[in-house]
Amino acid sequence: MAELWYAILCLMITLFVVLDGWDIGAGALHFVIAKNQDERRIVIAAIGPLWIWHEVWLVGTAGVLFMAFPQAMAVAFPAYYLALFLVLWTLLLRGISLEFRGHIPSDLWRAFWDFVFVVSNVVLALVLGAAIGNVIRGMPLKPDTPFSLPLFTDFGTRGAVGLLDWYTLSVAVFTLVCLCAHGASYLALRADGEVYRRAKILTKWLWPCTAFLLLLVSLGTYHVRPELFTAMAGRPTAWTMLVLLTGAWAAIFTALRSGAETRMFFGGCALIAGLLGAAAASLFPVMLYSTINPAYSITAYNGSSSASSLRAAAFWWPVAFALALLYVSFIAKYYSGRVQTSQDTHHPY
Amino acid sequence: MTDDAAFWHRVQFAFTITYHYLFPQLTMGLAWFLVAWKWLHLRTGEAGYGQAARLWARIFGINFAVGVVTGIPMEFQFGTNWAGFSKYAGGVIGQTLAMEGMFAFFLESAFIGALVWGDKRLGPRSHFLAALGVAMGSWMSGYFILVTNAFMQSPKGHAFAANGSLRIASLRDFLLNPWALIEFCHNQAAALVTGSFAIAAVGAFYVLRGADRKQGLLFLKWGTAVGLFASLLVAYPTGDAQAKMVAVHQPAALAAMEGRFQSGPMADITLIGQPNVQKRQLDNPIRLPGMLSYLAFGTFHSDVPGLGAFPEDTWPTNIELLYYAFHVMAGLGTLFILLMAVATLQWLRGRLESSRRLLWVLMLAFPFPFIANTAGWMTAEMGRQPWLIYGLFRTRQGYSEAVSSGEALFTLIGFAGLYFVLGLVYLFLVGREVIHGAGKSGAPGAGEVGPV
Numbered sequence: 001m002a003e004l005w006y007a008i009l010c011l012m013i014t015l016f017v018v019l020d021g022w023d024i025g026a027g028a029l030h031f032v033i034a035k036n037q038d039e040r041r042i043v044i045a046a047i048g049p050l051w052i053w054h055e056v057w058l059v060g061t062a063g064v065l066f067m068a069f070p071q072a073m074a075v076a077f078p079a080y081y082l083a084l085f086l087v088l089w090t091l092l093l094r095g096i097s098l099e100f101r102g103h104i105p106s107d108l109w110r111a112f113w114d115f116v117f118v119v120s121n122v123v124l125a126l127v128l129g130a131a132i133g134n135v136i137r138g139m140p141l142k143p144d145t146p147f148s149l150p151l152f153t154d155f156g157t158r159g160a161v162g163l164l165d166w167y168t169l170s171v172a173v174f175t176l177v178c179l180c181a182h183g184a185s186y187l188a189l190r191a192d193g194e195v196y197r198r199a200k201i202l203t204k205w206l207w208p209c210t211a212f213l214l215l216l217v218s219l220g221t222y223h224v225r226p227e228l229f230t231a232m233a234g235r236p237t238a239w240t241m242l243v244l245l246t247g248a249w250a251a252i253f254t255a256l257r258s259g260a261e262t263r264m265f266f267g268g269c270a271l272i273a274g275l276l277g278a279a280a281a282s283l284f285p286v287m288l289y290s291t292i293n294p295a296y297s298i299t300a301y302n303g304s305s306s307a308s309s310l311r312a313a314a315f316w317w318p319v320a321f322a323l324a325l326l327y328v329s330f331i332a333k334y335y336s337g338r339v340q341t342s343q344d345t346h347h348p349y
Numbered sequence: 350m351t352d353d354a355a356f357w358h359r360v361q362f363a364f365t366i367t368y369h370y371l372f373p374q375l376t377m378g379l380a381w382f383l384v385a386w387k388w389l390h391l392r393t394g395e396a397g398y399g400q401a402a403r404l405w406a407r408i409f410g411i412n413f414a415v416g417v418v419t420g421i422p423m424e425f426q427f428g429t430n431w432a433g434f435s436k437y438a439g440g441v442i443g444q445t446l447a448m449e450g451m452f453a454f455f456l457e458s459a460f461i462g463a464l465v466w467g468d469k470r471l472g473p474r475s476h477f478l479a480a481l482g483v484a485m486g487s488w489m490s491g492y493f494i495l496v497t498n499a500f501m502q503s504p505k506g507h508a509f510a511a512n513g514s515l516r517i518a519s520l521r522d523f524l525l526n527p528w529a530l531i532e533f534c535h536n537q538a539a540a541l542v543t544g545s546f547a548i549a550a551v552g553a554f555y556v557l558r559g560a561d562r563k564q565g566l567l568f569l570k571w572g573t574a575v576g577l578f579a580s581l582l583v584a585y586p587t588g589d590a591q592a593k594m595v596a597v598h599q600p601a602a603l604a605a606m607e608g609r610f611q612s613g614p615m616a617d618i619t620l621i622g623q624p625n626v627q628k629r630q631l632d633n634p635i636r637l638p639g640m641l642s643y644l645a646f647g648t649f650h651s652d653v654p655g656l657g658a659f660p661e662d663t664w665p666t667n668i669e670l671l672y673y674a675f676h677v678m679a680g681l682g683t684l685f686i687l688l689m690a691v692a693t694l695q696w697l698r699g700r701l702e703s704s705r706r707l708l709w710v711l712m713l714a715f716p717f718p719f720i721a722n723t724a725g726w727m728t729a730e731m732g733r734q735p736w737l738i739y740g741l742f743r744t745r746q747g748y749s750e751a752v753s754s755g756e757a758l759f760t761l762i763g764f765a766g767l768y769f770v771l772g773l774v775y776l777f778l779v780g781r782e783v784i785h786g787a788g789k790s791g792a793p794g795a796g797e798v799g800p801v
Contacts, residue, residue, distance in 0.1 A: 049462035052417060056454040062424050063447030070439020070514075077428030077435075078751035084429055085422075085760045089767060092418040096771065099414035102466075103407075103778050146432070146751030305440030306510035312520040313444055320451030327459035327482065334463065334470050 001310040002285070005068040006300040008317065010280040012064060016057035017128070017276060018182075018269050023047045023054055024128075025183020027094070027121030028176065030114060033187060033198045037107060040114060044098065045339045046190040051098060053328055055091070067313055072287045072303035079139060079149050080131075083163055087127050094120035122176065129175025133168030136279065137161065137224050138289030141296050157224045161291055167220050174213040181206035182268040189265045192338045203264060207252050214275075225289075228282040238281035245274035357757035358430045358748040363730070364761065367723055368768050369423055372416035374722050377491055377537065378544020379409050380484035382571065383464075387477040397567055402480070403468070404564070404782065405548070410465030411778050413457075413483075415771060422764070424450075430757065434737055434747035440516045441507050441523065442497045449493035457486030491540070492533050499529035501738050502729065503598045515741075531594055532729075535587035538579050539725060542685060543718040545576035549692070550715035551783055553708040561786040566702065569711070573696055577689035583682055589644065595732065596645035599739065601659040602732030605668045606675040607641055608634075609655040616641035616653035624672045629657070666734040674727035681721035688714060 026033070026043055034040040065073050077084060093116050101113035137157050139149060152162035155169075164172075184206055187199035222229055232238040251267030254260075283289075287303055290296035304310065383402055390398035424446060427435050435443075460482035468476045500507070506523030510516040517523060549572025555565025595603045603609075608624035608631045609616065618641045622634035639649040646653070656664055665671050692711060695701040701708070737744045 049467065050459070052458035052461060053455065055421075056450060056458045059421060059424060059454055060447065060450035062428075063443065063450040066424070066427060066435060066439050067443025067447040070435045070443060073428040073439065074432035074436040074749075077425065078430075078432050078749040081429050081749075081752050081756055082760070084425060085763065088422045088425055089763065091421055092767065092771075095414060095418040096774075099410065100774065100778065103411065104781070146749070148751045148756075305443070306514070306516040308508070309440035309444065309517045312517045313447065315520075316448060317451065320448065320455070324451065324455035324459075327456055331459050331463055331479070334467065334475070 001307050001314070002068075002300040002304040004314065005064070005304065005310055006280075006284060006287075009061065009064055009068065010276065012057055012061040014273050014276045014280075016054070016061055017179075018272050019057060020051070020054035021179045021272060022183050022186035022268075023051045024121045024125050025179035025181065026187050027117055027183070028125055028180050029183055029187075029202065030118045030121070033184070033202065034195055037110060039193070039195050040110070041341050042191050042193070042195045042339050043187065044101065045341050046187060048098065048102075049335050050328070050332070052095075055095070064313075064317075068305055068310060069287060069300070069303045070305060072298050075141065075146075075298060075303075076139075076288055079147055080134075080163065081148055083127065083130075083149075083151075087124070090120045090123045090127070094124060125176040125179045126172045128179075129172035130164060130168045132175065132276075132279070133171030134163065135288075136171070136221060136228070136283070137165070137167055138291040138297070140292050141288055141290035141298065142292055143296055158291060167224050170213075170217055170220050174210070174217045177206060177213055178210045178272065181210045182272065185261070185265045185268045189261045190337075190339050196338075200259070200261075204256055207256060207264075207268075210271075211249065228279075232278070232282045235281050235284075238278055241274050241278035241281055244270055245278065248274055352754050354750075354752065354754040354757055355745055355748050357754050357761060358752070359744065361430060361757055361761040361764065362426055365419070365422055365426065365764055365768075367726070368764075368772075369416065369419040370722070370726065371719055372412050372419065373487065373491070374540040374543045374719070375412050375547060376409065376416050377487050377540040378542070379405055379412070379547070380480075380487050380544075381541070382544060382548060382575070383409060383480045384477070384484045385571075387473075387480045391473050391477050397563060401564060401567055404786075406465055406468075406480075407782050408779055410461070411775060411782070413461055413465075415775050417458075419768070419771070430749055430752060431747050432749035432751070434742070436514060437742055437747070438500075438515045438738060440510065440514060442500055444517060444520070444523070445493045445497045445500075449490050453486045453490035453493060455486075457483050457490065460486070488537060491537060492529070495533045495536060496524055496526060496529040498729070499526045499532055501736075502532075502733055503528040503594075504738055504741055515738075528594055528598070531587065531590045535583065535591045536725075538582035538587050539718070539722050541579035542576060542583060543722060545572045545579055545689075546685075546715045546718045548572035549576055549711050550713070553712035554783065555786070556702055557705065557708050557712060564786070569692075569701060569708075570696060573689055573692040573701070573711070577686070577693045580682065580685040580689050584686060588679075588682065592644060593646075596653070599732055600654050601656060601663055602665055602671070603645065604654060604656045604659070605665045605671050606728060606732060608668070608672045609641070609653065610657050611655040612652065612658045613655070614642060614650045614652045615639045616645070616651070618644065619676075624669050626668050663735065665731055667731055671728060671731040674724045674731065678721050678724040678728055681717055681724070685718065685721070 026047055030040065030043055034043045097113040097117035097120065101110050101117070104110075138161075140147060140160055150162040152164040153160055155162075155165045157165050157167045181203060184199045184202040187195060188203055191199060232242075248267045248271035251263050252271065255264035255267060285299040285301055286294075286297045287300055288298040383405055386398045386402040386405075389395065390402060427446070460479040463471055463476070464479040464483050467479065471479060499505075500523065503526065505526040505528075506517060506519045506521070507515045508518035548568045552565045552568025552570075552572050555561040556569065592603070595606070605624075607616075607619055608622060610629040615638060617634075617636035617638050619631060620635045620637065622631040622636075625632050642651040642653050643649050645651065656668070688710065692701060692707060695704050695707060733739055735743055735745070737747045
C-alpha cells in the first residue's frame with residue numbers, strides 16, 4: 001500500500017509541475033515575451049482559464065501527503081517553516097495578480113499586477129527547484145529531534161546543511177530555465193502574432209540551455225548522491241523513465257529544427273515527467289533522506305499512515321482522479337487552439 | 350504568554366481561518382443564486398436575470414480568488430504549525446482534506462474561469478453548467494471541511510494504530526458523522542444568510558440611489574425571500590439540532606456558552622449577563638427560566654449540568670469569550686429573522702420600495718451575517734477547547750515543537766499585513782463593481798469600446 005501511495009504522490013507532483021509549470025514559465029517570461037498590453041493580454045488569456053485547476057494539483061498533493069505520509073509531512077514542514085511561508089505568500093501574490101489585473105482597464109493598474117505576477121512566478125520556480133534539490137540532497141534528520149533548517153550554512157552539501165547550497169541552487173536555476181522553456185513552448189502552441197514569434201525564438205535558446213544545465217545538475221547529483229545512479233540500474237521503473245527522457249529530448253530537438261510546435265510542447269511535458277519520475281524511482285523508498293545517517297531517513301514505509309487508512313483512500317482516490325479529468329476535458333475544449341482574446345466576455349483574460 | 354509558542358500557533362490559525370472564511374461563506378451563499386438566475390435566464394430569456402447573473406459573477410470571481418489564495422495556507426499550516434496533530438491524526442483527517450482537494454477543488458477550479466469570463470465563449474447552456482459545477486464544488490468543499498471539524502468535535506469512525514496514532518476504522522462512519530450532517534446544514538444555511546443579505550443590501554442600495562432600480566428590486570425580492578427562509582433554517586431545525594448535539598456530546602461547552610456554573614433542573618437561558626469566572630457566577634443576569642432545559646433536552650425539568658460538574662482541566666479555556674461569541678451569534682440570528690420577516694411582509698404588501706428606512710437598514714445590515722458566522726465558529730472552536738480532538742487529544746499536544754514562538758509570531762504578522770492590503774483591494778474592486786451597476790454591458794470603466 002505504501003508503494004502505491006508513493007507512486008500516487010509522485011504522479012500528482014509531476015502533474016502539478018507539468019501543468020502549472022507552463023503557467024509559471026510563461027509568467028516568468030511575461031515581460032520578455034509580451035511588450036505591450038495587447039500582447040500581455042494574450043499571455044494572460046493563455047494561462048487564465050485553468051491556472052487554478054493546475055494549482056489544485058499542488059493542493060491535492062499536500063492533502064494526499066497529509067493523509068498518506070503524515071510523519072514525513074510533520075517533519076519536513078516545520079523544518080522548512082519560513083521557506084514554506086515564502087512559497088504560500090508567493091502563491092497568494094501570483095493568484096491575486098492574475099485574477100485582479102483584468103478588473104480595471106487601466107495601464108497603470110495592469111502594469112503593477114504584471115510586475116507582481118512576473119516576480120512571483122520567478123520566485124516560485126526557484127523555490128520549487130530548491131525544494132526538489134533539498135529532497136534529493138537530504139536534511140539533517142535525527143530520530144525524535146524536531147529541527148529547523150537555516151537558509152544557508154557554508155553552501156556545502158554534507159553534515160549541517162542549509163536550505164540553499166551550491167547543489168540546491170543549481171537545481172533551482174535549472175528549474176527556472178526548464179520551466180521557462182516549457183512556458184515558451186506552451187506559448188508557441190497557443191499564442192499568435194509577436195508573442196508567438198518571440199516564443200519560438202526563446203525556445204531555440206532555452207531548450208539547449210536546459211539540456212546543458214541538466215548535464216551540470218546531473219553531474220552535481222552524482223557528486224552529492226552517487227548511490228542514486230547505482231540504484232537506478234536495478235530498477236525497471238527508472239529505465240522506462242530514462243527511455244521517456246531520451247524520447248523527450250529527441251522530440252524537442254527534432255521539433256526545434258522542423259518547427260513542430262505540438263511535438264515540442266509534448267516533448268517538454270514528457271521531459272519534466274521523465275526527470276521527476278526518474279528521481280522518484282531512484283529515491284524510493286526514501287522520502288526524507290538524512291544527511292547525518294541514512295538509517296535515520298524517513299521512508300514510504302516508516303512515514304506512512306496505517307494500512308487501513310491507505311486502503312480506505314485507495315477506494316475513493318481513483319474516482320476523484322477520473323472525475324477531475326472529466327471536468328477539465330469538458331471545459332478545455334472551449335479553450336483549445338490559439339488564443340483569441342476577443343472571445344472572452346468583458347475584457348479581462 | 351508571548352513566549353508561549355502554542356499560543357501563537359493558535360492565534361495564527363484562528364486569524365488565518367477566520368479571515369479565510371469571510372470569503373467562502375459568501376461564495377457558498379451566492380453560488381446558488383447564480384445557478385438560479387442562469388437557469389431562469391436560460392428558460393425565460395429575460396435579460397434581467399442575465400444581467401443579475403453577470404454582475405454577481407464578477408463579484409463572485411473577485412471573492413472566489415481571495416478565497417482560493419487565503420485557503421491554500423490553511424492546508425499547509427496543518428503541517429507547518431500543527432505537526433503534532435498531523436502526526437497523530439493525519440491518517441484520519443488527511444482523508445477529508447485530500448478528498449476536498451480531489452473531489453471539490455478540481456470541480457470548482459475547472460469551471461470558475463469559464464463562469465466569470467466565459468459566457469460568450471461557452472454559450473448559455475454550458476455556462477449554466479459551469480455555474481452549477483462551481484456551486485456544487487463549493488458546497489462539497491464545505492462538507493469535507495465540516496466532516497474534518499466534526500471529527501475534532503465528536504470523533505467517529507477511527508481506531509488506534511500500533512504506534513498510538515489514529516487510523517480509519519470505518520470511512521462510512523467518519524464521513525457520515527451525525528455531527529457533520531447537522532453542522533453542514535447549520536453552516537450552509539448560515540452561508541445562504543450571508544449571500545442573501547449581500548444581495549438584499551445591493552438591491553436596497555440601487556433602489557435608494559435611484560439608478561438600476563429594476564435590478565435593485567430583483568435583488569431585494571430574492572435577497573429578502575431567501576434571507577428569511579435561510580435565517581429560519583439557521584435557527585430551526587439546524588441550530589436547535591446543533592445545540593442538542595452540544596448538550597449531549599460537549600456538556601461542558603454548553604455550560605460555558607450559557608455561563609452556567611451550578612447544575613440543576615429548570616436551567617435558565619441567559620439573555621444578558623457577563624460571566625465572572627473567578628466568582629463562578631453571572632453578573633447582572635436577565636434570564637428566561639427553564640428554557641435551556643427545554644431547548645437542550647426537550648423538557649423544562651431536565652437537569653443541565655453546570656461547569657461545576659466537570660473537572661476544571663476540561664473546562665473550555667476562555668469561558669468569557671465563548672459566552673460572548675455564542676450570545677452574539679444567537680442574538681444576531683434572531684434579529685436576522687425579524688428583519689427579513691418585516692422586509693418580506695413589506696414586499697408582499699407592495700411597500701418595500703417606499704419604506705426608505707427599512708431599505709437603509711437592509712443596505713447596512715450586510716456585515717452582520719459575517720459577524721454572526723464568525724461568532725458561530727468561535728463558539729464551535731472555543732467550545733471544543735481544551736481539546737484539539739474532543740476527549741482524545743489536547744490542543745497543547747498538537748503544535749510543531751520545531752517552530753519557535755518568534756517564528757510563529759513573525760509569520761502571523763506577515764499574514765496580518767498581507768491580508769490587510771488584500772482586504773483593501775478586495776473592497777475597492779467589489780465596491781467598484783457594485784457602484785458601476787448591473788444594467789450596463791462590460792466591466793466598470795471599460796466603456797462601450799469592447800475588449801481591451
